[in-house]
Amino acid sequence: MKFDDSVRYAKSHEWARADGDEVTVGISDYAQDSLGDVVFVELPEIGARFSTGTAFGVVESVKAASDIYAPVDGEVVAVNDALNDSPAAVNEDAFGDGWLIKLKLSDASQLDDLMSVADYKTYTEGLDD
Amino acid sequence: MxxxxxxxxxxxxxxxxxxxxxxxxxxxxxxxxxxxxxxxxxxxxxxxxxSHMGRIHCTGPEAADALQAVLTADIHALADGMSSYALLCREDGTIIDDVFVYRCDNEYLVVGNASNHERDLAWFQRQMAGYSTTITDRTAxxxxxxxxxxxxxxxxxxxxxxxxxxxxxxxxxxxxxxxxxxxxxxxxxxxxxxxxxxxxxxxxxxxxxxxxxxxxxxxxxxxxxxxxxxxxxxxxAGFHLYGHELDDTTNPVEARLKWACALGTEFTGRAAIESAMNNRTTRVLVTFVLTEKAVPRQGYDVLDSRGHVIGVVTSGMFAPTVEEYAGNAYVMSEHAKPGTEIRIDVRGQQKAARVVKRPLYTPSYRG
The missing domain is CATH 3.30.1360.120 (Probable tRNA modification gtpase trme; domain 1)
Structure with missing residues (x-):
């Protein structure tokens, strides 16, 4: 299981990596491992706005369709179109090629509400019991 | 537990x-x-x-007669050392379970779905009570x-x-x-x-x-x-799974399992199945592929090109070998022809799909 220390984590297992006023969002390696093979990813249109905790897309695995939630408020400025042809990138490289969208941050302080890698590790260990 | x-x-x-x-x-x-x-x-x-699948062993002088009374396959024609797919049906032709029956040294082993094992066993014991046969649950x-x-x-x-x-x-x-x-x-x-x-x-x-x-x-x-x-x-491969393509309401005709019913033999449900064959069925099992990417799931509505509900999905997934987003559904018979354009309601969005010839993948041992 990989835990990337350059990102912040939501309880619903999305990660957020800030770069200036933009934040890249994906699902964690823990999340992709729990879901199993990802076979389809449904992503929003550029320009759509989401507030923290609202569903912005769906990850479909062999098992089930799972909503994915915005970890911060923001407007979609990019979507990972490559996932259309290779959804398995979410399994293979959850923190890299498997990224989902980029949001333009409306309030950078919201990143502080997300978990650090250490807190997220502890959080996931609690879930496995 | x-x-x-x-x-x-x-x-x-x-x-x-x-x-x-x-x-x-x-x-x-x-x-x-x-x-x-x-x-x-x-x-x-x-x-x-x-190992989770139910295994019921039948032996005794009238084992074949007893099994013939409850299974749709021609048990008397099943040679020693051979096996066959078969259905257990109720009097009205609806399906209790689908099973494999093996005949070996004049003993029979019936392998059924885990989800139906208890009621398969109860059904056998009741329907076969008048025959000289011993039924043993060998699942454990x-x-x-x-x-x-x-x-x-x-x-x-x-x-x-x-x-x-x-x-x-x-x-x-x-x-x-x-x-x-x-x-x-x-x-x-x-x-x-x-x-x-x-x-x-x-x-x-x-x-x-x-x-x-x-x-x-x-x-x-x-x-x-x-x-x-x-x-x-x-x-x-086009094989049914109980709880998906088959349930308490389906009959073999709409499930396209007529081939598994030996109507020349006497088994529970035979008359109802024969009558269903002579009447036009209202719904029938089809396989479809999505022409617009999406993952169909059991329970999703199937719509016609005008958006009217014409059926329901029983199984759906990304099919790895044929590389299609595909599913099975029961649809009204007039929409069952391969090539028919349909839509699948995927969480509120209508996705285009097409009825295709079954199965998606031809089993390698056929041919």
Missing amino acids: SKQTPLYIWHRSHGAKIAPFAGWDMPVQYHTGSIQEHHLVRRAVGAFDI STAGIALQGPHAARLLDSLCDGAASSLQRFGCRELSVHGVPMLVGRTGYTGEDGFELFPPSAHAEAVWDACFAVAANEQIDFGPCGLAARDSLRFE
Whole structure:
């Protein structure tokens, strides 16, 4: 299981990596491992706005369709179109090629509400019991 | 409290994701994921723990007559050393379960779905009460191991002195596998060549381990496969799964299982099935592929091109070998022709789909 220390984590297992006023969002390696093979990813249109905790897309695995939630408020400025042809990138490289969208941050302080890698590790260990 | 198969500890210690299924703790997938497991079975050989499936043994002078009364297949025509797919139907033709029946040394083994085992057993005991036959539940005393894939015969031959490849498709025999006597059938539910082994529970792990040892020695590409791969393999091959394509309301005609009903014999439900064949069925099972990417799931509505509901999805997934987002559905008969344009309601969005010829994947042993 990989835990990337350059990102912040939501309880619903999305990660957020800030770069200036933009934040890249994906699902964690823990999340992709729990879901199993990802076979389809449904992503929003550029320009759509989401507030923290609202569903912005769906990850479909062999098992089930799972909503994915915005970890911060923001407007979609990019979507990972490559996932259309290779959804398995979410399994293979959850923190890299498997990224989902980029949001333009409306309030950078919201990143502080997300978990650090250490807190997220502890959080996931609690879930496995 | 879920039941555990004799291989449960093995699954746990080999990276399986375990989930409850029909009252059993079963492996859903292992490390490589269910899609790789699916490809492994199409390419080489995979092993499945099918110990959860119900195993009912019937013996005695009237065993064949008793089974004929409850199974849709022609039991009297089933040669010793052969097996057949069959249905258990109620008087009104609806399906209680779909099973495989093996005849070996004039004894019969009926292998059914785990989810239906208790009621299959109760149905047998009631319907067969007037016959001189002994019905024994062998689900706990035996295990079930399926070796499936084009290299399954080579693997199993090494464990039984070449006896495996002497079996024809659907043939079955008592064989000594790794020194353990057991019923072996050249059967399976994946669309590939393969075998199903029913060893005594106490020897299940030794036999399972021996398969891995032989594969390693002979450099056969081999691995364990879970229920998720089993589902995608059977789906592509056009095989029904109870709880999806079959349930308490379906009859064999709408399920396209007329071929499994020997109407020249007498079995419970025969008259109702014959009458359903002579009447136009209102709904029928179809396979469809999405022409617009989306994953169909059981329970999603099927719509016609004007947006009217015409049916419901029974199974759906990304099918790994044919590389299609595809599903099965019951639709009103007038929409069942291959080529018909339909839509699937995927969480409120209508996605374009097309009815296609079944099955998506032609089993490799046919042809």
